[in-house]
Amino acid sequence: MSELKTKAKVLKKASRTLSMLSADDKNQSLERIAVALLKQKNWIMEENKKDILQGEKAGMSSSLLDRLLLTEDRLHQIVDGVRQLIHLEDPIGQTVETWERPNGLKMESIRVPLGVIGMVYEARPNVTVDAACLCLKAGNAVLLRGSSSAIHSNKALVTVMKKALMNNSPIPTDSLQLLEDTSRETANEMFKLNEYLDVLIPRGGAGLIQSVIKQATVPVLETGVGNCHLFIDQSAKKQMAIDIAVNAKTQRPSVCNTAESLLLQKDWPYIPSIIEELHNQGVELRGSSELAKQYSFMKTATEEDWRTEYLDKILSVKLVDSVQDAIEHINEYGTAHSEAIVSEDQDHVDLFFKAVDAAVLYHNASTRFTDGEQFGYGAEIGISTQKLHARGPMGLRAITTTKTIVKGTGQIRP
Amino acid sequence: MSELKTKAKVLKKASRTLSMLSADDKNQSLERIAVALLKQKNWIMEENKKDILQGEKAGMSSSLLDRLLLTEDRLHQIVDGVRQLIHLEDPIGQTVETWERPNGLKMESIRVPLGVIGMVYEARPNVTVDAACLCLKAGNAVLLRGSSSAIHSNKALVTVMKKALMNNSPIPTDSLQLLEDTSRETANEMFKLNEYLDVLIPRGGAGLIQSVIKQATVPVLETGVGNCHLFIDQSAKKQMAIDIAVNAKTQRPSVCNTAESLLLQKDWPYIPSIIEELHNQGVELRGSSELAKQYSFMKTATEEDWRTEYLDKILSVKLVDSVQDAIEHINEYGTAHSEAIVSEDQDHVDLFFKAVDAAVLYHNASTRFTDGEQFGYGAEIGISTQKLHARGPMGLRAITTTKTIVKGTGQIRP
Numbered sequence: 153m154s155e156l157k158t159k160a161k162v163l164k165k166a167s168r169t170l171s172m173l174s175a176d177d178k179n180q181s182l183e184r185i186a187v188a189l190l191k192q193k194n195w196i197m198e199e200n201k202k203d204i205l206q207g208e209k210a211g212m213s214s215s216l217l218d219r220l221l222l223t224e225d226r227l228h229q230i231v232d233g234v235r236q237l238i239h240l241e242d243p244i245g246q247t248v249e250t251w252e253r254p255n256g257l258k259m260e261s262i263r264v265p266l267g268v269i270g271m272v273y274e275a276r277p278n279v280t281v282d283a284a285c286l287c288l289k290a291g292n293a294v295l296l297r298g299s300s301s302a303i304h305s306n307k308a309l310v311t312v313m314k315k316a317l318m319n320n321s322p323i324p325t326d327s328l329q330l331l332e333d334t335s336r337e338t339a340n341e342m343f344k345l346n347e348y349l350d351v352l353i354p355r356g357g358a359g360l361i362q363s364v365i366k367q368a369t370v371p372v373l374e375t376g377v378g379n380c381h382l383f384i385d386q387s388a389k390k391q392m393a394i395d396i397a398v399n400a401k402t403q404r405p406s407v408c409n410t411a412e413s414l415l416l417q418k419d420w421p422y423i424p425s426i427i428e429e430l431h432n433q434g435v436e437l438r439g440s441s442e443l444a445k446q447y448s449f450m451k452t453a454t455e456e457d458w459r460t461e462y463l464d465k466i467l468s469v470k471l472v473d474s475v476q477d478a479i480e481h482i483n484e485y486g487t488a489h490s491e492a493i494v495s496e497d498q499d500h501v502d503l504f505f506k507a508v509d510a511a512v513l514y515h516n517a518s519t520r521f522t523d524g525e526q527f528g529y530g531a532e533i534g535i536s537t538q539k540l541h542a543r544g545p546m547g548l549r550a551i552t553t554t555k556t557i558v559k560g561t562g563q564i565r566p
Numbered sequence: 567m568s569e570l571k572t573k574a575k576v577l578k579k580a581s582r583t584l585s586m587l588s589a590d591d592k593n594q595s596l597e598r599i600a601v602a603l604l605k606q607k608n609w610i611m612e613e614n615k616k617d618i619l620q621g622e623k624a625g626m627s628s629s630l631l632d633r634l635l636l637t638e639d640r641l642h643q644i645v646d647g648v649r650q651l652i653h654l655e656d657p658i659g660q661t662v663e664t665w666e667r668p669n670g671l672k673m674e675s676i677r678v679p680l681g682v683i684g685m686v687y688e689a690r691p692n693v694t695v696d697a698a699c700l701c702l703k704a705g706n707a708v709l710l711r712g713s714s715s716a717i718h719s720n721k722a723l724v725t726v727m728k729k730a731l732m733n734n735s736p737i738p739t740d741s742l743q744l745l746e747d748t749s750r751e752t753a754n755e756m757f758k759l760n761e762y763l764d765v766l767i768p769r770g771g772a773g774l775i776q777s778v779i780k781q782a783t784v785p786v787l788e789t790g791v792g793n794c795h796l797f798i799d800q801s802a803k804k805q806m807a808i809d810i811a812v813n814a815k816t817q818r819p820s821v822c823n824t825a826e827s828l829l830l831q832k833d834w835p836y837i838p839s840i841i842e843e844l845h846n847q848g849v850e851l852r853g854s855s856e857l858a859k860q861y862s863f864m865k866t867a868t869e870e871d872w873r874t875e876y877l878d879k880i881l882s883v884k885l886v887d888s889v890q891d892a893i894e895h896i897n898e899y900g901t902a903h904s905e906a907i908v909s910e911d912q913d914h915v916d917l918f919f920k921a922v923d924a925a926v927l928y929h930n931a932s933t934r935f936t937d938g939e940q941f942g943y944g945a946e947i948g949i950s951t952q953k954l955h956a957r958g959p960m961g962l963r964a965i966t967t968t969k970t971i972v973k974g975t976g977q978i979r980p
Contacts, residue, residue, distance in 0.1 A: 253941075399979055400978075513971045520978070521977070540955040544969075559931075
């Protein structure tokens, strides 16, 4: 049997044991992992060095090499992440809903693990530990499919974690498997392994995610593009609007919850102030024609600009007539990720909340809060931009499902 | 532009209007549909006759022809179904959860429609109305892709429904579209229309469902196979066990929540009684070898039998040593649909509930209750056998999603 199928089968079996463990049992095993990673940090860094050397030889860019690199500091951060997971509440076994039927059947929906999760990701060895431990904490077995360029690091990390799960660890060592065969053919086979995998979670760039969605028959938890808008209403307070715009664009421009488009109600009195402040903060502005005419430093935005997730210190800016106009623009060009309105007019806010279709909508706050940590979930498996199962930041609960238990006294269906 | 894309685009636009309607508005439009269907019943039956004649010519089986047939009675039933929907609570706009963050952000997760749903189904014209109205009630626009052999019936039904949604109907007539091009190529294209469709729901046999899952890039709500088990524990009460076994197998053998396999704890004192009663009820029994030896009317079950969803008055029967044995068998051969234990031993029941992985688990009740109506959902879009989004019977809530609205006072991310 192929490596893939053998490991998948082992995972399916392990997932049954795992699903029945208590929070204490799982936390004890996660602590074993934390301790082992610290103990073996030198060996892990040595193995990581092999990937780095290989990457340098292959001409990998410095930013990719940086993502690949494991330092002592970074390993400590990774271990801190595992220990934070230990402190999170375990969603498994929680009662989601109870109800009773007229025939006396008592129904109870309870939270249970998904089963086996396939993680597909790029050359970021920290994901190997983060994702694996998040899955285990929620009682799921996990198949890790990382990048071939991080294979030495991944093998080392998984070896250390699996060893930590031997010798009477409540979480069985079989619960965690690294797919060492990183060929494209095997990946394709993995994406269609409905018999053993309950869900696939791709983590990485749009290319990776789209490729998984296109090929998979296993259900996918889709994370994706954020073309997020900030709409400044006529009634918006000057400083609040400026602060939010600067924060939403510049606090961390490379992530999906950063604002990419600023919509300004044309009669708002502080348009020049917000534009100049953004310009002073080093943001490249691309404006609709009437704006571009007024500011020498502003390029004219093309149709393409309204659709672009820059992930950079670039912002498209448009004047709109009204909140309705803003809503129409957002529903046309947005990616249903995070959309914000700054306004003191409650009717406008209500309309915005009702008419804009997105995972998260903000009133008088930065779009940068769309994040598992910021939402209070403690850890994040990604931000869902699809509508099924989970929408927005996904924490532990997003990698669970429910089962309904029905308590009867001999009921049969008439 | 193709019929598919044109209609999908129109649906996407209509879904925005639809998502903002009140329950009263939607109900008013559904009542228009009910009235119109009754008014036009003769024309609908005439059009249906064309499909029937065509089916007869093509040599369609009598059971398929029966599914295709629309009689006056059946049209009345269909209209009753629409009116039942009117009385159901509208899930849209409900608050699912509220929480607050230390920085003062107030979060509220509210229920909203999925958007545009693609329904894919077989030659059952009643589904055209049922599915469309269920989607509309939950604020979703719907693209119907039925079978070419029901095309006249479907066109007639959709024409009547769309006309009912003209002239100031709150639900816009654009919210409902029938894909008249029933070619396989166009179906494949539809399954990949992620730009416009939020979810696909196939309704029909395993072949149809698997074909959608294999081809689709749009997320699929999977409904599927039920290889359901009934385990009779050593402590089970005699008459209760027999009644539940007979009900679970014979009350309606052709549906997915019927029992297909009976597991008998070997020391239960009433084994001969349950076997003879099932035999007397006309059930064909296929037993493990030790049982087959004892009963002349019992065939020996093959490995294949344990995996088979008969959907017929056939039942496989096995002796097991213990509840653990039963659990192992179920987790090996079951399809995670509905599994039942009859027992007076609470420890065994608790273990069964904990260790069996299925959408619905029963104690002392028939598996036949896995059904939207029986669960109290009022209407059913299908029974989900996947773990994402919805598991078990799916009512209106299963065709909704959430959005989180965040109320701030100028918060920015530090």
